[in-house]
Amino acid sequence: MPELYLRLLNRILTPVLLLLSLYLLFRGHNLPGGGFIAGLMAAAAFQLQILSRGHDSLRRTVGPYLNSGIGLGLAVAVCSGIVGLLDGTFFKGVWFSLDLPLLGYLKIGTPVIFDLGVFLVVVSVATSYLLGLSRVADANVEPGRRADS
């Protein structure tokens, strides 16, 4: 059984980390941040989950979709480059303005879509590493002393 404080911390920190990662993702166009850092931040939330609750639950819920996440991220990133062809050059930045009823005026461009793809790739790759490493770590601990059983 992991320590109580770790589980408590997990409850508070996981949403904070995920929200922070989204914040970093969307400010990344002009300020420090972007898909890579945001992806690592989100993976840190998953790592916290592994530490506090063990990797089994995460492996069941997120594990099967990690490869798909890598694929989706790569596809999104390439497609954001293809959109640039509308303006004549591969990967040229293209911005669309949307007037949404609730959110108001929204300007969305291909750089942020590219970053979204990077985010997906990074979070999926990093989480699958972490899950793999936690399995290796588990195998090295004697059965009686498993941290999460």
Added chain:
Amino acid sequence: MAVSANLLAVPVAAPLLTAALILLFARWGGRTLIRHQIALTALALCINLAAAALLFRAAAGQGQRFVLQLGAWSAPFGITVYGDGLSATLLLMTALVALAVYPFAVATIDYHRARMGFHPLYLFLLMGVNGAFLAGDLFNLYVFFEVLLMASFVLLTVGAQPAQTNSGIRYVVLNLLASTVFLVAAGIAYGTLGTLNFAQIAERLPLASPAVRTVFAGLLLVGFGSKAAIFPLFFWLPASYHTPPPAVTALFGGLLTKVGVYTLFRSFTLFFPELLQDWQPVLLTIASATMLVGALGALAQPGIRRVLSFHIISHVGFMLMGLAVALSGNNLAFGFGLGAAIIYLCHHMIIKTALIMAGGAVELHMGSDRLASIGGLVSRQPFLAFLFFTAAISLAGVPPFSGFVSKLSLLQITLDTRHWVVSGVSVFASLLTMMNMMRLWRESFWGDYSRPSRVPSRILQSSVRQRLMLTPVAVLVLLSLALGIWGEPAFRLSMQVAQQALDRQAYIEAVSPSAQTSTLPAGLFTVPAETVSTILSKEN
């Protein structure tokens, strides 16, 4: 039809997007899923071939240069993707090899490896190789080197046999060392010249001190040279090529070292053509040693695939020899050596892939590729024997195949420049090649039929599989024959490609990196050329 520079994105984007789609849906479905993956991969390979062929026609045939500034950010700031005849030739050959090996891979790769992601990895490797041929700056070249290194490392180890893991680790460590050397070279370029863009390096390097040029060139020679498997730096190749499934060896044998050869061609012709003269003795010595060691080492190998993969090293020596005499020539046209090296490169990619596939078919049939224990296959598999024989004599340089044209032209230029020793060595290495091939042929096809494995042959079980394996070999052998018969037009084309690659001024103008830099405040983004030369002259 006018070809847009955006076409340069296709050889990278098409494999990447397809691999991404395969990964995206890899979770759902069983055996039918693999079938969809195969169809998608084949489609991507065909698109890649079509794009490469279009580029080749425009760049090599009509002498155009394509420059794609990604995102329309101009040269030293954005990412430059550059395609000329040399890149297009290699793209076309790569596309052909990748498409030819694929049916063989489909026939021979087992379900387990396919589930582990063989098909997307195949595409990632193709993407890395294509990207390296198209990169217009050192950093992206490095990135694509890493992409192809990682993809090839996983392809080498997927299946996780102990021998595979062992060779995979040696492969990846030695290649990472080479990448590090290359990265140091890139750091030196950035630190002294203030740029990574090929065109801008070519523009500023003449202003740099000779010390910088020597160190930069030396590091690039070591880094690219070990990717190409030149003489003292080839150890990763024989340590690893014989362990993965034959389809993977065929793909590696056709593609990987050629990326190193291409980067050697590109960097020496664009950055420091004068060193081709100054360093000629060194380059020729390395080339001779590579030719000899590759051919002699292959003689000592016990298995078909080991012989064939060791022998790749010898061919790299021939290409390096062509590069070393690229700018010399007394009676022959300018760039004759490079033209000969390019046609040799094409010949090698075609026929080496065919041979490794044929050797792999022998191995799968016999259940082993140890020459001492197999034999007599000619009575059971006459068509395979025929294909192997024709490919082998083409490799050895017998007319009317492509080996003859390419070896003859290389010999012509070395004799013309009066490098008697090197031309002697190359003839001797060709004889050793002939010996190697005859040894393979005698041990595996002649004599009494002996098959060491008790497990029934996988080839014989299905005629579809057999056709999938042997058709690409036959197509490649026919291509080699065509390249030999139409040797003169092919050689003329490769001379055009070589002369285009040797025209540095046109490369610089096509990318035109300094047009943008001159309007910027001095010292803000890059060091202007005058500053570089003053700094460097102070250092002296």
